[in-house]
Amino acid sequence: MSEEAQLKALRNRIDAIDEKVLELISERARCAQVVAEVKQKTLAEGEQPVFYRPEREAQVLKRIMELNKGPLDNEEVARLFREIMSACLALEEPLRVAYLGPEGTFTQAAALKHFGHSVKSLPMAAIDEIFREVAAGAVHFGVVPVENSTEGAINHTLDSFLEHDLVICGEVELRIHHxxxxxxxxxxxxxxxxxxxxxxxxxxxxxxxxxxxxxxxxxxxxxxxxxxxxxxxxxxxxxxxxxxxxxxxxxxxxxxxxxxxxNSTRFLIIGNQEVPPTGDDKTSVIVSMSNRPGALHHLLQPFHDNGVDLTRIETRPSRSGKWTYVFFIDFLGHQHDPLVKDALEKIRDESVGLKILGSYPKAVL
Ligand SMILES: C=C(O[C@@H]1C=C(C(=O)O)C=C[C@H]1O)C(=O)O
Incomplete structure (x- = not known):
């Protein structure tokens, strides 16, 4: 066969495959539409439907990565499915997501990496504004930077968690190239x-x-x-x-x-909805301790006793007294896991205050 004939045959094959892919994507999208109808039907009086399920999306992506046999690598395949899910979800409900603007920031890139490109991403001028928009219900979710692997904590974000009662629903990690x-x-x-x-x-x-x-x-x-x-x-x-x-x-x-x-930055997704366990989750809490000898040791002991893996601990001034501090702690596991729950109960007893910011699926992509 001539080279030209060979290419023609291959392109015909690709056209036929694309038809099948399109048919299957459309079938998937119709399924998602029916999911939306079911969610609407099963609502209690006055209850708002929850279309976006971060725990389900994390499971879908992980399963795809496990099934993948190549030649595309796992990240590439997950990215494609991320966009398919994003488009399917937009049929149910187009998500409104606030991020630290203006357009073109890494936070916008993180928002699109996490939710896919079918969301409406809205630039905000400051981190605090994102928290306020989410709290007011003007947007479904917000995306805020929380730590950089070279430069450490983003203090504006940590401090905003002290002032607002929002739930962390997810995390995104982005390689930052300047x-x-x-x-x-x-x-x-x-x-x-x-x-x-x-x-x-x-x-x-x-x-x-x-x-x-x-x-x-x-x-x-x-x-x-x-x-x-x-x-x-x-x-x-x-x-x-x-x-x-x-x-x-x-x-x-x-x-x-x-x-x-x-060089990487970690971003958090903030919203109003608690996320059920996926089996591979993280939890973030804020703990304030009275300033007495061994306070930090007492705080960490229950995590150690229950085998809970800490991934990060950050200290900030409490803003309610000079030289008093709060600890931002991230660890592996979900707040409903028995060992985590037990550790948190002990910490609640030992501390001046414990605020659970949320349990959410570990970043998949
Ligand atoms: C279809 C659903 O709703 C949304 C869309 C999903 C998808 O396209 O797979 C997954 C979770 C939800 O964000 C669902 O809850 O299963």
Whole structure:
């Protein structure tokens, strides 16, 4: 067979497969529509339907990854199914998701990674605004950054949890790659200023010291804001990621300039709905302790006794007394797991206050 004939035959086969894929996706979407009807029918008086089920979505993705035999790798396959589910869910109910804006931020990228592209993502000017929009019911969910692997905690987010009663429904992890970006009018040999978010400037500190030791580093509200500014300036550059680069039509003059190659940020999904266990969950709590000898030891003992794996502990001023602190603790397991439940009861007895922020599926993607 000639090369041309071979290609033609293969393309015919692909067309036939696509028809079948489309048929199956449509069948799946119709199933999701029926799920929505069933959810509507079984509601109690005055109850709001809950269409989005993070625990179910996590299970669907994990199952797909387990079934996958290649040649596409697990992450790739999960991403495709993420988008299929997102489109199916949008048929039931288009989700409104608030994120830390403006458009093109890593938080928006995290929102789309978690929910897929069929949601309506709404940029907010500040972290606190996201909490308020979710609390007011103006959006279904919010996405906020909580920690970076290079720079540590995002304190605005932690402090907002002290002030609002919202539920953590999920987490997303994103590899953060920063680039040095310039605009059409930038004179590359005359750069005297670089804009970025303070976190990003910190994540690229050593690179800047080595390559641009003498330029002014200006911290602005977000990386996307930095990218927007360089559009109209001839002597400045921005540090931002791919989304902001594309959105503002900039050019990368240096790629992946973050000091640590594994630089990642963890984001939380905040909402109003508690999430049932999936068998592979995490829980976040805030604990305040009285300032007495051995307080931290007493706090941690029940976790140790019950074999609960701590993944993170962060301290913040309690804001209710000088030199008093609250602890933000993340651990593996769901608040309904018997051993976790028991540990939390003991901690409740020992502490001044315990606030369970939520149990949620461990990030799948
Ligand atoms: C179809 C459902 O509703 C939504 C859509 C899902 C999907 O497309 O698989 C999964 C969970 C829900 O977010 C369901 O609850 O099963």
């Amino acid at each position: 680039h040095l970006l310039v605009g059409e009018n930038t004179r590359v040999d005359k750069i005297s200023r670089v804009y970025s978010h303070a976190q990003s400037l910190a994540q690229c500190r050593k690179w800047l010291d080595a390559h641009y030791p003498n330029i002014e580093r200006v911290a602005v509200a977000s990386n996307a804001d930095a990218a927007r500014r360089v559009q109209s300036e001839w002597n400045s550059a921005a540090i931002a990621g791919d989304m902001a680069c594309e959105l503002y039509g900039l050019t990368r003059i240096a790629e992946k300039i973050e000091d640590r190659p594994d």
